[in-house]
Amino acid sequence: MTPSTATARAVVTALLEAGVREVVVAPGSRNAPLSFALFDAAAAGRLRLHTRIDERSAGFLALGLTKVGARAAVVCTSGTAVANLHPALLEAAHAGVAMVAVTADRPARLRGTGANQTTDQVGVFGPLVPTLDLGPGEPVPVFPGSVPTHLNVRLDDPLVPEDPWADLPDAVDPPREQHPWRGRHLDPIDPGPRTVVVAGDDAGPPARVLAERAGWPLLAEPSAGCRTGRTPLRTYRLLLASSLAERVERVVVMGHPTLSRPVQALLARPDVEVLSAPSPGVWNQRPFAVDHEIGWGEPHPDQAACDPAWLEEWQAADRAVGAQLDRLLAAEPDLTPHEVAGAVAAAVPPGGLLFVGPSNPVRDLDLMIRGWAVGDRRKVLANRGLAGIDGVVSTAVGAALGRPHSSRAIALVGDVTFLHDANGLVLGPQEPEPDLTIVVVNDDGGSIFATLEQGDPAHADRFDRVFGTPHHVDLASLCAATRTPHWRVESLPELEQALASPNGGLEVVEVRVRRDNRRDLDARIRGLRP
Numbered sequence: 001m002t003p004s005t006a007t008a009r010a011v012v013t014a015l016l017e018a019g020v021r022e023v024v025v026a027p028g029s030r031n032a033p034l035s036f037a038l039f040d041a042a043a044a045g046r047l048r049l050h051t052r053i054d055e056r057s058a059g060f061l062a063l064g065l066t067k068v069g070a071r072a073a074v075v076c077t078s079g080t081a082v083a084n085l086h087p088a089l090l091e092a093a094h095a096g097v098a099m100v101a102v103t104a105d106r107p108a109r110l111r112g113t114g115a116n117q118t119t120d121q122v123g124v125f126g127p128l129v130p131t132l133d134l135g136p137g138e139p140v141p142v143f144p145g146s147v148p149t150h151l152n153v154r155l156d157d158p159l160v161p162e163d164p165w166a167d168l169p170d171a172v173d174p175p176r177e178q179h180p181w182r183g184r185h186l187d188p189i190d191p192g193p194r195t196v197v198v199a200g201d202d203a204g205p206p207a208r209v210l211a212e213r214a215g216w217p218l219l220a221e222p223s224a225g226c227r228t229g230r231t232p233l234r235t236y237r238l239l240l241a242s243s244l245a246e247r248v249e250r251v252v253v254m255g256h257p258t259l260s261r262p263v264q265a266l267l268a269r270p271d272v273e274v275l276s277a278p279s280p281g282v283w284n285q286r287p288f289a290v291d292h293e294i295g296w297g298e299p300h301p302d303q304a305a306c307d308p309a310w311l312e313e314w315q316a317a318d319r320a321v322g323a324q325l326d327r328l329l330a331a332e333p334d335l336t337p338h339e340v341a342g343a344v345a346a347a348v349p350p351g352g353l354l355f356v357g358p359s360n361p362v363r364d365l366d367l368m369i370r371g372w373a374v375g376d377r378r379k380v381l382a383n384r385g386l387a388g389i390d391g392v393v394s395t396a397v398g399a400a401l402g403r404p405h406s407s408r409a410i411a412l413v414g415d416v417t418f419l420h421d422a423n424g425l426v427l428g429p430q431e432p433e434p435d436l437t438i439v440v441v442n443d444d445g446g447s448i449f450a451t452l453e454q455g456d457p458a459h460a461d462r463f464d465r466v467f468g469t470p471h472h473v474d475l476a477s478l479c480a481a482t483r484t485p486h487w488r489v490e491s492l493p494e495l496e497q498a499l500a501s502p503n504g505g506l507e508v509v510e511v512r513v514r515r516d517n518r519r520d521l522d523a524r525i526r527g528l529r530p
């Protein structure tokens, strides 16, 4: 057996022992020993193989698979291919997703020379994703279980094995990565001050359990993993501009809140006491002052409850503002992005999966999710580690592939986000295909900027060129190029019909909405009060 084949087979064995059962390979020559070993392991049923020609998409595919518990590795050749994995690994680092990147490298003697496809791959992802550098004959290091790993493998000629891998290791049950909060809850908190619970990305069920037991309003983002039960407030980000918010004395913050400035403003208020639970990701220090760090205890049924009137006040205000919002949207002459988000949310059945893109789609969804029941196992995911618009299609594909028991898988993304990872639609004829409906809210550009400072009419002469960035891309033609079924809908009933008629594979439903009125619509919505 050649040294490179031995190294590659040792790496694949270590991946299997670490619970990796999904591997995404981007084609290359230097990683050939790894690709052959992975092919043999897949043929023997030890793992599922995916191939992607775009390493950036391949990395996000592995991220999406890992986010739903199907721990994945992505494997690529040397050179610029490696750098294409950086966006997915950065997102993984900041969101605490334990994906694995295996990069093939030239042998040590060629480092620092002008040899082809040879660059400095050790530490290429910076200190946030350190490199484990492996040479021939060296023991493969153990992959850490809760953070992304970069394994750089130096491989020398001959790269092609002399024979197939026959003596594969026995299949073992992969260790189930336990989320820090799984089966645990926060230590009891005194119910005294008027408190709200802020649940950011990946806060998980403990946030809901705490809010329910204490009787506190729950301000949960769509991907918080706890937007269920009786305590989440649909219009919390609007209510934070009301007099109710002025009476908040304390906030318990869990997960990684990133969506809205009203929440960030609440957390920064000097008169508000902040209790912070551990935050996911590599930089878990909070960007606001924390008065008390609170930790995971064992399940505590004895979280004392506060005066129920506090939550009842918020719930009444939420109903009032929610009704005003529904009336406002119904009165709009055109289909609004908020109604699109509402239809998508309504189309997610129990056991369903929803992957939501950044920018306005996740914020529109935030306003439109209504009363999902506890225990229905709806899963809402987003790349909120860094809120990038890159790799979102591929992450959604990975999540759908990695959670096959989902009753329905839908993605809700903006048009620029969709275009940014159009290569996520490139699916070879032998590739596992997800049952995933991608709803693209197409307003021909980035409408989020219209709602920010740069959207002020004073900048109208420059806005579209450098912020709105209209593209006029024909999404039907783009989908046709990858043979992805495409359905353009013009109305809410048509959208609801499309959502009710999944084709069982990867499909795109395009909804055209206006961008020219976004700033005004957003301002009128923000102006709603109880």
Ligand SMILES: Cc1ncc(C[n+]2csc(CCOP(=O)(O)OP(=O)(O)O)c2C)c(N)n1
Pocket: 357, 358, 359, 360, 361, 387, 388, 389, 390, 413, 414, 415, 416, 417, 418, 443, 445, 446, 447, 448, 449
């Ligand atoms: C990789 C990356 N590039 C740029 C940005 C900045 N950005 C945030 S939202 C956005 C526009 C998104 O447009 P779209 O997906 O159409 O959503 P919309 O704002 O129209 O709702 C951009 C460019 C980013 N977050 N990530």
Ligand SMILES: C=C(O[C@H]1C=C[C@H](C(=O)CCC(=O)O)[C@@H](C(=O)O)[C@@H]1O)C(=O)O
Pocket: 259, 260, 261, 262, 359, 363, 448, 449, 452
């Ligand atoms: C476009 C980018 O991201 C910005 C998107 C929205 C954020 C925001 O202010 C939302 C306001 C709200 O929903 O209340 C904005 C921010 O966090 O300040 C983000 O930068 C981008 O290029 O980063």
Ligand SMILES: [Mg+2]
Pocket: 414, 415, 416, 441, 442, 443, 444, 445, 446, 447
């Ligand atoms: Mg857009």
